[in-house]
Amino acid sequence: MDVIETDIAIIGAGGAGLRAAIAVAESDPQLKVALISKVYPMRSHTVAAEGGAAGVIKQNDSLGFHFHDTVSGGDWLCDQDAVELFVNQAPLELTQLEHWGCPWSREPDGHVAVRSFGGMKIERTWFAADKSGFHILHTLFQTSLQYPSISRFDEYYSTDLVVEDGRCQGLVAMEMRTGLLRMFRAKAVIIATGGAGWMFPFTTNGAIKTADGMAMAYRAGVPLKDMEFVQYHPTGLPGTGILLTEGCRGEGGILVNKDGYRYLQDYELGPPDPWPRKKAMELGPRDRLSQAFWHEQQKGRTVSTRWGEVVHLDLRHLGEAKINERLPMIRDLATSYVGADPVHELVPVRPVVHYMMGGIHTDIDAATPVPGLYAAGECACVSINGANRLGSNSLTELLVFGGRAGRHAAQYAREARPSVDGSLLLKRAETARKRVTDLFLREDQGKRIALLRKALNDAMEDGAGIYRSEESLKKSCDELAELRRCYGRVHLEDKSNVFNTHLIYTLEVGSMLEAAHAIAHSALQRKESRGSHQRLDFANRDDERYLKHSLAYYNADGDPRIDYLDVTITKSPPGKRVYGGDV
Amino acid sequence: MNQPRPYVREPSRTTWYLTHRRYMQHMAQELTSVFIGAYALLMLWGLRALAAGEESWQTFLASLGSPLALLLQWLVLAATLYHTVSWFAVTPKAMPVQLGERFVPGFLIAGAHYLAWIVASLIILYFAGVL
Amino acid sequence: MTYRTIELEILRYQPETDTEPRFQEYCVPCEEDWVVLDAVNYVKDHLDSTLSYRWSCHMAVCGSCGMMIDGEPKLACKTFVRDLPARKIRIEPLANFPIERDLVVGMDDFMEKLQRVKPYIIRDQQRPLADGEYLQTPAQLAKFKQYTLCINCCCCYAACPEYALRSEFIGPAALALAHRYNQDSRDHGAREREDIVASDEGIWDCSFADACSQVCPKHVDPAGAIQQMKVGATVSWYQERLGLRKKTGAENK
Numbered sequence: 032m033d034v035i036e037t038d039i040a041i042i043g044a045g046g047a048g049l050r051a052a053i054a055v056a057e058s059d060p061q062l063k064v065a066l067i068s069k070v071y072p073m074r075s076h077t078v079a080a081e082g083g084a085a086g087v088i089k090q091n092d093s094l095g096f097h098f099h100d101t102v103s104g105g106d107w108l109c110d111q112d113a114v115e116l117f118v119n120q121a122p123l124e125l126t127q128l129e130h131w132g133c134p135w136s137r138e139p140d141g142h143v144a145v146r147s148f149g150g151m152k153i154e155r156t157w158f159a160a161d162k163s164g165f166h167i168l169h170t171l172f173q174t175s176l177q178y179p180s181i182s183r184f185d186e187y188y189s190t191d192l193v194v195e196d197g198r199c200q201g202l203v204a205m206e207m208r209t210g211l212l213r214m215f216r217a218k219a220v221i222i223a224t225g226g227a228g229w230m231f232p233f234t235t236n237g238a239i240k241t242a243d244g245m246a247m248a249y250r251a252g253v254p255l256k257d258m259e260f261v262q263y264h265p266t267g268l269p270g271t272g273i274l275l276t277e278g279c280r281g282e283g284g285i286l287v288n289k290d291g292y293r294y295l296q297d298y299e300l301g302p303p304d305p306w307p308r309k310k311a312m313e314l315g316p317r318d319r320l321s322q323a324f325w326h327e328q329q330k331g332r333t334v335s336t337r338w339g340e341v342v343h344l345d346l347r348h349l350g351e352a353k354i355n356e357r358l359p360m361i362r363d364l365a366t367s368y369v370g371a372d373p374v375h376e377l378v379p380v381r382p383v384v385h386y387m388m389g390g391i392h393t394d395i396d397a398a399t400p401v402p403g404l405y406a407a408g409e410c411a412c413v414s415i416n417g418a419n420r421l422g423s424n425s426l427t428e429l430l431v432f433g434g435r436a437g438r439h440a441a442q443y444a445r446e447a448r449p450s451v452d453g454s455l456l457l458k459r460a461e462t463a464r465k466r467v468t469d470l471f472l473r474e475d476q477g478k479r480i481a482l483l484r485k486a487l488n489d490a491m492e493d494g495a496g497i498y499r500s501e502e503s504l505k506k507s508c509d510e511l512a513e514l515r516r517c518y519g520r521v522h523l524e525d526k527s528n529v530f531n532t533h534l535i536y537t538l539e540v541g542s543m544l545e546a547a548h549a550i551a552h553s554a555l556q557r558k559e560s561r562g563s564h565q566r567l568d569f570a571n572r573d574d575e576r577y578l579k580h581s582l583a584y585y586n587a588d589g590d591p592r593i594d595y596l597d598v599t600i601t602k603s604p605p606g607k608r609v610y611g612g613d614v
Numbered sequence: 615m616n617q618p619r620p621y622v623r624e625p626s627r628t629t630w631y632l633t634h635r636r637y638m639q640h641m642a643q644e645l646t647s648v649f650i651g652a653y654a655l656l657m658l659w660g661l662r663a664l665a666a667g668e669e670s671w672q673t674f675l676a677s678l679g680s681p682l683a684l685l686l687q688w689l690v691l692a693a694t695l696y697h698t699v700s701w702f703a704v705t706p707k708a709m710p711v712q713l714g715e716r717f718v719p720g721f722l723i724a725g726a727h728y729l730a731w732i733v734a735s736l737i738i739l740y741f742a743g744v745l
Numbered sequence: 746m747t748y749r750t751i752e753l754e755i756l757r758y759q760p761e762t763d764t765e766p767r768f769q770e771y772c773v774p775c776e777e778d779w780v781v782l783d784a785v786n787y788v789k790d791h792l793d794s795t796l797s798y799r800w801s802c803h804m805a806v807c808g809s810c811g812m813m814i815d816g817e818p819k820l821a822c823k824t825f826v827r828d829l830p831a832r833k834i835r836i837e838p839l840a841n842f843p844i845e846r847d848l849v850v851g852m853d854d855f856m857e858k859l860q861r862v863k864p865y866i867i868r869d870q871q872r873p874l875a876d877g878e879y880l881q882t883p884a885q886l887a888k889f890k891q892y893t894l895c896i897n898c899c900c901c902y903a904a905c906p907e908y909a910l911r912s913e914f915i916g917p918a919a920l921a922l923a924h925r926y927n928q929d930s931r932d933h934g935a936r937e938r939e940d941i942v943a944s945d946e947g948i949w950d951c952s953f954a955d956a957c958s959q960v961c962p963k964h965v966d967p968a969g970a971i972q973q974m975k976v977g978a979t980v981s982w983y984q985e986r987l988g989l990r991k992k993t994g995a996e997n998k
């Protein structure tokens with residue numbers, strides 16, 4: 032097998048991966064970086080983020096407020112040391128991005144402008160119109176082009192980590208244009224592969240968000256943390272799942288049911304002021320808003336459309352000029368994909384799977400329990416997001432912890448012992464290769480992979496949606512176990528080498544099955560309701576038993592083992608989450 | 615075996631502009647400059663005739679009046695108009711004018727070109743004694 | 746809820762078995778608000794899993810799904826089936842690029858050009874992070890904003906006649922990106938970029954066919970950017986000859 036030698040290998044070139052690569056290059060230009068991505072960096076799904084990135088810079092705001100909004104937003108499941116570090120670093124990272132050229136929207140005097148987001152006491156979201164993630168990603172990518180120590184391996188699909196002698200020493204990846212598998216031998220590896228929304232049928236995530244990194248780490252023995260927490264965003268376009276940013280509501284948009292009634296006031300989020308009150312109504316946190324939709328639907332107060340049940344987002348009162356300045360892409364997306372121009376019409380929306388709070392277990396330095404292996408971005412769980420991520424914290428997280436992953440990996444690589452005998456690593460890599468080549472050898476006997484994915488989607492939607500129960504989760508767990516068995520028999524319908532997207536698709540479904548399995552079992556075991564994890568059979572939060580992170584450990588032939596880890600609490604003891612007029 | 619073997623579609627060097635209306639329009643625009651160039655040569659020839667004396671100038675003028683010459687001049691006029699109009703239409707792209715956060719609307723910039731054109735024409739007509 | 750059945754005529758090329766591309770037809774039952782990408786995905790999921798193409802976001806922002814749709818370079822995820830006149834839709838890989846396989850084209854050339862125009866902030870002097878952000882007024886932002894909107898979909902390259910004839914041409918998107926940084930009030934790199942931008946392969950290769958801007962799904966107007974750079978380069982050429990401006994870095998070297 033071909034071997035590529037490098038110092039640090041980064042899997043994923045989205046916001047987190049690029050930030051990590053630049054951090055390595057800046058902290059030590061001697062270290063060789065291999066930046067590996069299954070798509071060209073600017074296609075990474077960070078590109079789709081619209082609303083913005085949170086960081087305290089205005090006089091009326093404080094780091095303490097950002098800290099508290101984040102911790103209470105996460106229903107006290109966040110590690111508070113991590114959150115503190117995060118809010119402290121956020122302004123610096125966002126300023127750094129400004130220095131690198133990010134076209135942030137501005138105040139008339141030239142300072143960076145901020146907008147409101149859900150669950151925030153004070154507006155603190157930096158934004159670049161409604162294409163914030165797009166601009167962040169392109170700024171990072173373009174900036175990365177000036178560092179000669181970064182070598183890109185675009186359209187390389189990573190399949191497995193190489194762990195030997197108790198530490199991570201590389202990975203195996205397939206060059207998609209030839210189908211060749213190569214081993215990257217590295218002193219440290221950073222996983223930055225993003226989320227996993229594609230395991231659900233209706234999601235804001237792009238087709239590339241398939242849990243690959245989570246599955247790679249999981250199979251290598253790293254636990255997946257807090258996987259049961261899956262965020263539904265309250266305002267997705269029906270049909271496609273395209274997101275309408277929370278910025279719509281930050282700018283003053285309101286949500287109404289079929290009677291034109293601002294129904295959120297019925298869910299402890301009122302009063303329904305005509306102006307956007309912080310942390311109330313439409314500016315409540317995402318979990319609450321998505322749950323409110325569910326209840327409205329139960330009450331028959333949602334609107335039936337050809338795409339199913341929806342409520343309406345009303346932006347008309349913002350006026351054309353403001354919509355064009357602040358939300359131009361939203362206008363374009365709503366007009367094109369559902370035929371409703373927000374300047375003149377109500378836009379149909381419904382909750383949609385958006386974000387994975389859980390992920391690869393890391394500490395505050397982005398290090399996983401396996402030495403030499405780091406993770407950052409949506410694929411990781413530090414955890415600053417707890418049971419429910421606050422809107423606009425994720426983009427900042429990519430920068431803060433992407434940067435940390437890069438610097439800490441660099442330090443580790445400088446100090447690392449020389450790696451073990453190369454032939455041992457090659458042997459590991461061969462095992463990884465066999466996992467792929469075996470697929471080529473299988474005869475036609477199993478289910479078609481497209482059907483398998485459909486079954487996976489259904490199992491997740493039915494069992495692990497906004498509201499869950501013992502019964503629904505058990506059923507999902509059983510179905511997933513069955514699907515994993517089926518997966519062991521899938522065969523390839525396309526056995527070519529060059530750009531075989533069917534093969535990639537098959538491997539991706541494999542990754543998603545593993546991560547889904549961890550989600551369903553973690554959810555089944557957590558017998559309480561907290562943040563985005565709502566159980567009909569255990570309606571309350573239970574700090575006594577579950578103020579803990581769940582850790583799912585891989586088990587090749589059976590159910591994952593679920594373990595628990597204490598939450599780090601430094602200054603904010605668990606309290607009641609209060610939104611609406613009582614704040 | 616795993617060598618990539620990309621397939622390259624070569625465009626025809628001689629007929630590529632026939633493949634799309636957009637290219638034909640572009641080539642038409644480019645082609646009209648030939649007429650404009652030809653007319654400039656004609657002017658030079660006229661100048662030479664003028665320098666050579668009254669008689670050759672009169673011959674030159676007479677030759678301009680022949681039906682064929684008239685036809686050619688109409689053609690040149692048409693080509694020039696086409697070239698000018700299509701060129702003015704894209705001037706706002708090449709020379710945007712920013713006022714504060716907004717850009718001056720394209721039609722004003724194109725309009726300014728038309729205005730300058732008219733003014734220049736009037737001046738020439740004035741000196742030519744037509745006005 | 747089936748809306749109408751369309752025929753997709755897709756150019757296929759599998760380098761391991763084909764010597765040259767060939768068309769293959771598929772019948773797809775389309776729903777009312779489907780985009781072309783939905784129809785292609787239908788083929789992949791239900792009719793022919795060997796079809797290869799790129800896509801991810803399905804919201805016209807990742808830039809993966811540029812392809813020739815009835816002869817025009819377009820984003821498959823933003824082209825609605827209902828807007829296409831015929832029952833038959835012809836889909837080919839982006840023109841002017843080598844076909845790697847099916848609808849997947851080689852991007853190496855473009856990626857290399859993107860890098861060559863130095864698309865990052867170049868400053869005479871860095872400002873320490875602790876001193877906060879650079880001030881930039883909304884008017885200064887408006888000056889280059891449009892040119893930041895490029896999603897690198899390469900539709901413009903597929904339309905550009907100059908790129909078709911001379912592949913060395915740096916081309917619309919990369920040049921527009923150079924202009925984006927040149928126009929940014931925080932940047933001092935315009936002269937450094939001039940070496941490449943105003944070279945033989947740069948702006949002077951553009952004949953202002955405007956094709957790029959007409960097909961750009963994000964209204965970036967690369968043709969405009971290039972013409973503005975031509976005006977700028979011409980002015981600085983005269984300034985240099987008249988001794989009003991020092992020569993560029995390249996000529997000093």
Ligand SMILES: Cc1cc2nc3c(=O)[nH]c(=O)nc-3n(C[C@H](O)[C@H](O)[C@H](O)COP(=O)(O)OP(=O)(O)OC[C@H]3O[C@@H](n4cnc5c(N)ncnc54)[C@H](O)[C@@H]3O)c2cc1C
Binds near residue numbers: 422
């Ligand atoms: C529509 C939308 C809007 C959002 N808006 C906001 C917002 O306004 N504010 C906010 O804070 N957050 C927002 N988020 C969340 C945030 O954008 C994401 O969590 C974040 O961008 C994830 O970045 P990442 O770098 O971790 O991963 P991605 O950007 O998803 O990048 C993953 C990278 O990993 C690579 N990769 C994956 N698997 C493999 C493999 N097997 N081999 C090789 N490479 C691989 C991919 O190619 C890609 O380069 C939004 C999310 C969505 C979907």
Ligand code: SF4
Binds near residue numbers: 951953968
């Ligand atoms: S304007 Fe220039 S870059 Fe654009 S299509 Fe025409 S020749 Fe190509």
Ligand code: SF4
Binds near residue numbers: 961964
């Ligand atoms: S300029 Fe427009 S057409 Fe060209 S790559 Fe950018 S977005 Fe695509």
Ligand code: FES
Binds near residue numbers: 805806809810
């Ligand atoms: S799929 Fe992303 S641009 Fe079309």
